[in-house]
Amino acid sequence: MSQRIDLDHGRFRQIIRGKIKQNLRKYISQGEMIAKKGKDAVSIPLPSVDIPHFKHGDKQQGGVGQGDGQPGDPLGQGQEKPGQGEAGDRPGEHLLDIEVSLQELAEIMGEELELPRIQPKGTAKIVSFKDRYTGIRTTGPESLRHFRRTFKQALRRQISMGTYNPANPIIVPIRDDKRYRSWKSEPEPQSNAVIIYMMDVSGSMGDEQKEIVRIESFWIDTWLRSQYHGIESRYIIHDAMAKEVDRDTFFKTRESGGTMISSAYKLCAKMIEDEYPPELWNIYPFHFSDGDNWSVDDTVTCVELLKTKILPHVNLFAYGQVESPYGSGQFIKDLGEHFDEDDRVVTSEIKGKEAIMDSIKDFLGKGK
């Protein structure tokens, strides 16, 4: 039965949704505001959800406590005001930490950025089966015995046989009384997707540039995860050489040295060829760089690789160029020259944190 509070609670969640939507740009451009909570939820500090009152400021107010300690002893660390117990009960801080599931966050972002739902490529060919316990049958392993149904059956039998004694209600099930849970295997169509993140970690990519990549990939990840059932992420870093790394390393590594973008594209192409047959997978390579490539020749190689090895297999190839004081920013122009007509290629220039949101829209706005 639904509770009365569900209405008010639903209303509260609705308001939160609105607030998050309103402030989405801020959250996106300040990645640190969102703290990850467990596997599929985040905690977001929301301003002014709570109702404001005229009240005393905290710092001059102080309080009274009970226990040991000398004047000057700290009560606890940091800025946090110690709890007031119930006597000094006051409404909480103006900032409210709200837990939101990633699914919900993705929905909110989708609505705000007006992102179209993704049309999975081809028909979903990967089918997995999932067992669901839906019925009852008379045979089965003891571990699946349905106690209540068995009991009922035995009770019914004993009553009808006249062996049931209300004064001494002992029920003994026999073989025929036993009931077991039974399952059905249901096919679950799955569209699988893989995101291949590539990042330039050469000397010209500073911490700020990486931060932008980190934030942007968080949101892209969140969105794509909401669109596909199973999704894999792979990470490639490159300077003059490319290698696959785990997520942590991906965001932390800093190398020096030159940049050969083709090395990453080669690795990416190999990955697709070896592990992700394109008829089964929706493939999303994302490449972030400051646009400074080693040589014109290498750029030619890149274009060649894209044309022959990568683009035919992927849903979308996204290239994000982060502005950096060292990079020439040439690469995006080169890509533009060659793939202007190709709607599988999306390029976006990310000028700073404020531009992340628009860039996400560039990438995901096509619904591919």
Add this chain to the structure above:
Amino acid sequence: MAGLKRFPAYLRDMQEEVEGFARGFGLEFFPIVYEVLDYKTMNEVAAYGGFPTRYPHWRFGMDYEQLAKSHEWGLSKIYEMVINTNPSYAYLLEGNSLVDQKTVMAHVCGHVDFFKHNYFFSKTNRKMIDAMANHASRVRRHMARYGQDAVEDFIDVCLSLENLIDPMSQYIVRNREDEKEDPDATEEVPKLRSTRGYMDSYINPPEFLEAQRKKREEEKKKQKKRFPEQPQRDILAFLLEHAPLDHWQRDCLEIVRNEAYYFVPQAMTKIMNEGWASYWHSKILTEKALSAAEIIDYADAMSGVLATSPGRLNPYKLGVELYRSIEERWNKGQFGKEWSECESMDQKRDWDRRLGLGRRKLFEVRKLYNDVTFIDEFFTLEFCIEQKFYSFGFSERSGNWEIMSREFKKVKDQLLRMLTNRGQPAIYVEDGNFENRSELLLRHAHEGIDLDMGQARDTLRNLYRVWTRPVSLLTKLENKGKILRCEGDNITEKSAEYA
């Protein structure tokens, strides 16, 4: 209600037993109706402040989410809830141990006795369940007619102002009708003092008297022109009377004000009420109701309830200890002129007149006092030292909250300040026709603590929505007079004279 369980017979027997003990001790309460709730329903009822039906509002949903979260994480558990109505409704948590349920029942007896007899509860509506349900249906009707968003938005505004009431107005008469002056009465004009009669016509010549009389009349006229004539504490009442509101808006504001007043006595007697209930459950259980096998479980639960932690005032602990101290003092005759004039600590320590007045005094205290007067009168130097009280504050130097002082006077002052006006700033309507432009001027009676400016600004914006003309607030910030003026979303700040 979902999750409502039938009240089982063994609990009914327990209730009868516990209430018998309570009556035996002299407690006297409204009939108590228990309901056993599962934890979800318990959280729901708690979010509604103990009432089964409240008007629809998201804030209850927010409170519910926080309660549910902290329950899930094992941070808190609501043992008991009781509301001040006749009959009183109390809630038991399903699945609590029998010792817990017994303790809760004894505790509830204490609360209901307090509700029934404490003076500050004497003005409350004991049929508040019906009133709340009535409020709910009024709000629902407005929502159906004017739209949920509009009504809910306006209730947000009202709730933001809900503490701007005059909590003491229920107990005292602010404006006496019969003091209306006789218009014909000629008023005596104040004269300068002259000791010798013959000098009077020189010290107070007729011209001077005439001038004085005129001046007084002017002043009076001015006061008549002032609106309100006296600064008004109950800002919500002022708004209800004078703000340009639609009838549904007025209705919502009235509902919020009405409910705010209902909850005033709870906030005013938190320490006393919890202390009283704890005193009695402890008495009833340890002296009567517990079996030997239950005593450890009971003690374990109690150590949690009465625990203190740094920077936290536990009202249960403070209350129960203070009652015990009063009982002991009046049993031993440690009061009165002789006691307070005695300066020998030795003598004081062994002071025992064997008067046995403790219990009688306790019942008197629970009838007549509220938290402020309770602390003011019975929080003594000896008690403060024995119970290891200290005051704490924020140290700018270390960036920490730290213990400030163990000095009796400072601790007590701090405690009283926290309790006065329920720890909230006192704000008055100073002028309803500020600068002769029907603007509203409020005044914060500054008592050494600045307002939280962020919240003050947001609250002013809400006030503006009710008053619909610019609203100003006179306050003090870091010892300088400040006036905040809100016109629409726009808030300006400038320095002003704060006298």
